[in-house]
Amino acid sequence: MSLFLHQNRERNEDTRRVYALFEIAHTAVDFLAALAFIAGSVLFFYKSLQEAGTWLFLLGSILFAVKPTLRLARELKLYAMGRQEDLKARLKG
Template sequence: MMLFDPGAKHRSDRTGRLFAIYEIVYTCVDFGAALTFVVGSVMFFSEAWMEAGTWMFLVGSILFAVKPTIRLVREVHMYRQGDSQKVAARLRGEA
């Protein structure tokens, strides 16, 4: 088993659910990043809103940086879960 294993989400129902939860969080962050960039872009059309628009760009940039972090955390979580399943199987005498 390795990180970023495309088949990891099919190992069990539990890993499938875990993968789905992380994908939902990832998609929400993606939408949030896109939304803040669109709103920030619209704000830049007005001199009065330019500072707020700059803050929206910063928030959007942070959200875009969170995306790969979510993926890495998911992969480490699923990797550790897979290892613990192997250990448990060995302890039960199954492998």
């Protein structure tokens, strides 16, 4: 079994649920990152608020870094779930 295969997320109800939860988290992080960059951009129009804008840009950048981390964590979780099924099948056989 490999990572990033469509069939890993479609094996059973548990894997579909895990996939859906990670997709919700990924989408939420995407929205938060976009909002941080938009707010930071608006704050840059005001000299007195540029420092706050800089912090929002940093937050947005961190959130964008979280996205691939979530994807990798999802794939590792789905992979581990498949390994458990493989072990169960071997024990029964």
